[in-house]
Amino acid sequence: MYQQVSLSLIMIVLVACLFGTRLKPAWAFAGAISVSYLAGLIDLEGVLINFTNPSLITLILLILISIGIEKTAFVRKLSTSLAKGSLSKSVTKLGLSTAFLSSFTNNTAVVASLISAVKENKTHAPSKLLLPLSYTAILGGTLTLIGTSTNLIVNGFAVDAGMAPLGFFDFTLVGLAVLSAGLIAILLLLKFLPNYQEADDEVTPFYLEGKVKASSKLIGKTVEENGLRELKDIFLAEIIRGEKRIAAVTPKQVIKAGDILLFSGDLKSVPLLKQFDGLEVIHDKHEMAVEHFVEVVISHSSSLVGQTLKDANFRKEFKAAVVAIRRGHSRLEGSFANIQLQAGDSLILAPSSDFQSNKKLKREFVYISGLDLQSHLDEKQSHCVFAGFIAVIGLSIFDVVPLVKGLIVLLIAFMLWGVVSVSEVKRRFPLELFVIVGSAIGLAKLMIDTGVATQISEFVLSLVGQFGPYTALVVIFFLTLLCTELITNNAAAALSFPIAYSLAIGFGVSPLPFIMAVAFGASASFISPFGYQTNLMVYSAGNYQIKDYIKVGVPMSLVYSITALIFIPIVFPF
Template structure:
């Protein structure tokens, strides 16, 4: 069996595993690398050289710099202005999408989306807009913005490095801008004109209460004298139940403590505020002997008595009005007694309305103020993916209670300990305010709750901008290669305190680094084995009767389709050798072919799995898999129609 055939088998299995999604893409890529070594396709001594490749180092440096921008407050200054946009949907789309396009050009596009996602959720909540109308355009805008510069997206970095290995000269920082900016503007125009028509509106998903239907699940349960829970800690109670039903608060002697901070034993008379549906209620009664804090019939009786009293009081008030009018002999509102009496009645009515409203709220649910509930979305690189809450030991290791899980815009009804988390799941968590941010970062979750903007320190803000500007100038004037310039900027940011060292390491997206480090040697094997040349020859045979531009369009479409089913960085690694082989076969310049791969590999608009940005908004926006192509297909066609002429204009054949 020839080497090229073996490479095709390895790549076929790898692509199938990527599409299947059972195993994370970094593990799949590493398996492909090790399999290639064992088959003799990649020399053993060169197996891990990909991890030192300039593209990998550059991606890691860009991720650190992106976090430094966030930490210094650069992005929050922009976000603060975005929040002032008002309630018009067109203006919200314009400002949000334009902002993410610009930010994605100067930092990693996934990082730019992650920073503006909470801002978009806050806008949706403040102006009662469905977040589904904002989040998909925001995600697509981050992809378009990544096209504009070298550091905007990993495919650009990969293609630039590959050009350096072929021609001896890499693409520069703004080599992608002439094509990328025009494509981004065309895509932005389409989003603004058609997004509100093509993006499905998922009503009522903007708030925690709507997403998780919290009020219908919160109950107060009393610990009785004969309850099995009497004398148990909350941890022992969970062990007794063999369930992870979250205790949000413990009420004792009219004082309430959040569940994650209560470590004592339960006593008779304690009231537990719990998240429980009908099945859990029966389990709590049977196994722990817990009962409702107040009998339902008794409560209904009290409510009826209160309503009767209110009606009687209203009748007395009407009689008083009639007597007052008779006493004064006039209905003239200018009468001093009449004015005073009306004011008094008005105050009574307002007080009654207020009490009714408070009572109505009480009937709909339990007060959750001070319970420190936060929403967070599971990222594609999260350690939670394919694990359960029991395996992760959320409470013991991270101090977090899992309260509820929403998927595809609706709350999951199954028991919490049975749920295996997926990328894009929205979690309702409870935890200490000081530990929440660090725990979520470690778990790989992005908080979605309304956040207070942290404007950072003005000095660090200016320092961060200055460091980045110097790195860009060093790249523009060829003082330093991109990998060295950006790595130096990242190290300086850590040294001067713009970003703590621990956060610098957390900023590096481990799975993406492993994916690139593993797939680069596999991509080189596709070239050295003759597999890329074989694919190029097949395309050349098909394209002999057509102009070269038709083959270029075919390459663009093939790369775009591939990027919708596998990671965009992997698509760029695999398509780059094919692009160069095609260019050599036609005797044309490699630049337009490589640029076509760079643009198309970053335009994964058709599915939620092609790019992390698409996956991140799936849960918060309540999208289904089939929703993406409705806006994504027209956007892909616009990108194709604009990109090809611009590539040929800027990078002639």
Template sequence: MLLALLLGALVLFASEKVRADLVALGLLLALMLTGIVNTTEGFSGFASPAVITVVCMFILSGGLVRTGVADEMAGWVIASGVRGTLGLTAIVMLLVGTMSSFMNNIAAVTILMPTIFAIAQRTGVPVTKLLIPLSFGSLLGGLSTLVGTPPNLLASEALMRAGYQPFRMFDFLPTGLAVFLCGFIYFLVIGSRLVPVRTPAGNPDDSAGMRHYVTEAIVPRGSALVGRSQEQARLRETLGVAVLRIHRQYDATRNESPTDRPWLRYGRYGRDEGDGSYSFLPWPEAVFLEGDHLQLEGDPSALLQKQGRGLLEIPEAEGQRDERQLIGEVALSPGSRSLGISVAEADFPARYGVTVLGLRRNGRQEDERINQLRLETGDVLLVRGPSSALAELGHNPDFLVVNRLDRSPRDHRRRWAAIAIMAATVLAAASGVVHISVAALAGVLAMVGSGCMPMRDMYAQVDWRVIFMIAALMPLSVAMDAEHTGAAQWIAEALVSLAGSGSAYIAMLMVIALTIALTQVMSNAACVVLVAPIAIQMAEGLGVAPQGFAMAVAIAASTAFITPVGHQANMLVYGVGNYRFNDFVKVGGPLSLLVLITTLLVVPWVWPMR
């Protein structure tokens, strides 16, 4: 029963058709309903010290961001004077790696991304050459401390649940530094050459930076397009856009009505939109009519700057027509509340005071109108609104500023207090004076009490989807132990038999390879919760110390380099950088193999299998 539930959960995780936190909650409910774990065991994850620590680290990271500590670190990159691709790659990886050692990976990437765009503009280095190193560097840097990334905490928790001494704050440092140095050298020697140059979501004033947006415009009264065919209009030459689809209202004066079904004349290319309009794919002789809504793809900069030269107008929300409108580009952050709902349902004018002008999405061409498109992680939105609304949107946790938005306010007066609080938290946990969860909770209270993190903003810093997913999956290790189903021991014995008797190195290789494969298609936290108990059982079956196996699982779980869906940081740069799926395979594949070899060599040396 348990293995069937696990297989179903893995399929759902890999398909991404259902949100990962909902899959985890569904699995937890199934475990309790089938009686595999009781109610107390099922909800034990929500009281786990590891989960509490992850929540606190989100808030502590937010305190460092709000007081400008992380921004000042990012500013060092610009002040360094380095101009070449390799030099900038080195500085970016060192900086994001250091930041990720003590704060959330996503926070580090989010803070540095606007700086990366500014660096690229000043130095002439293509920004896409730096975005993949930024994401991968954050994953590698998080391996150096216990609080660097949730998989480290969860691997330590798995050891404690199995009755072993958990990892301390800097137990990850030797192996983490070795793996980070491996990735650092890889990018300097070959990786940087493999990173492709793509056209990112860039500056709206830069015509090369806004290609492949899908936007919508109206043929207004008096437009020169009225009565002209698409072939005669030559919109690609005059405005830099191509017409994807024409949406037209039913008009009784043209003897058109839903019952007459005029859209049927366009065959399989026409359809009734169900809102008093129909649409069709245009052909060269298709004639434009007044009031047509055109779905466009291309570079909308000319359309925005000159309002289509009287040919086309971009629709705007009521109250958005003043002359001091600014244009900005934002990406949906992982965990955004707008994910999964349409642009219309998100109601950007009412909620955020901006109008969505266009949407940019990797991977496929959408056939829906912009307002009907459901938002996904990695989508980049072209928005327009007053400076106050754009500034507010800029520090909303649901969005990542890509370009031209005002920076969120920073309270630089309290930066030294934030640094002192973070340092005290790390030292208290590292010294063993108190448990890391207690130290982190004390740090949060100090951040709030000192004003570094306002109470009203504290809970907004936490990615609650990650928290609920981790808490819901933690009872899985209970369900797999010998007192319940014994699944971990059964799987471990099967893997040990495949590895050969007494071959601990081959067994560790199998654990690392299995974890790397799983983390490409599912959350790294979920991956650790699943594999760590099996790895510990394998170590016990081989008669070796389990710490090395748990450490190997933690490292492998952060090796999410081969697919953009392996980690939220990858999804962020995937959408903003306009990368292709195969770009991650090409750059991340060799790096994953290198990390596997490095882990297999370093971990048994640091953690002898005695």
């Protein structure tokens, strides 16, 4: 009884932290498993063994090996073919290629490799291609056991629950069905995606900062008297005066020395601010012409994530001044110095002559206008990389060599050959994912062993039991989908699996359809830019608004869900 009550309280706090706070999921899960250990619910060996789970090790190795695969000539050739043909043809080529790559490699890496090509293409608006890129990467991940982290995580949960490991292609039939339906839906929904290349009335909401120098003629005059209310496509949103923030600036507000003026609007209007005496828009001697600016998008693996520009010592580290910041169409508040950067943020930089030679650029940014960030392999190296990877997968499928062993050997070969460097392995090691999954496996096992999952499933059974196992499967699927949209896919799988497994036991049916409902539900993130990493990566890069995700994502989610819920019980009968 003590164990059930204690674990229930821990899980309630965990869910509250995931849904109601900004605490990173890795910290929340690590805290939950640590408290479980301190409370005597699990011993130290039991905690540590979860971090050596074969599915988790496989996931980490695949992410590291994808570093080499994304450098291959195949990715480069795909990039150059994007602009050829009509929009529908381009989206189809992009979608099928992305789905194929995502079924065998990390889909986040696939999207990161293709963002630059999509942004730089001259034929189609990036906003017409980037969201389909993210969606098809998600769909492609559902095709195989190694296609997405959630499939591997669910497999780890299943093995720990005493089930046989899931096969490499167990997901494929349902995955092909959702991919086909999803790609057709994307093509039909293209007209609802914005075309920001043609929409002249669209104002890109860049967030700009100017500082009033002590010698400025703006001082002592009102906003209206200084003409700061009459700027084309740009408006004065806030004033920072010391520790005070003045929002909703009125025309009668008097400007004082040292004020930081925060503008929002079209980047092309930045040179207009140069007309105001003593207003420093960039705090060093950079040219103010827009054509000299560089746009960058912060990578999901960047050390800048969670830091402010001041904390990161940005100008010194990157030899560039930040002129403007954009986070989708979200309204940012406060001065540049206090904004915590996020993955997917777009920064407009005024670069110095040393900017392009900075070795940190590839590590920190997923996209830089005018620069190719990727180190490419030649044709021979590319063929060898693919041949090695396919050989490892093939040997695993036919039970000749375990997948973990094959991936370890392949990663060592990549490093010895110079395809992947030690520094890249250190930089790209997914520490947060490692902590989340390792902790989640332990918590899921505890929920099953202590009976907490059984109690929750009995409650669900009391509500839907009379309607049969299929209704319960639908409930689990949509519960997982909701968690994915609100938190993260991995956390959603961790919270839903023990309940799904116990429900299957309660009904006396095969757990497989319920496990597949968790796996496919955890990959169903189409409505929010924040539920899935690839959605967040294209958010600012495509200049999307939340409404763009809703307009396209809601019908996509419905098509995906209906298709999955039709095919799961057919392929995996109760």
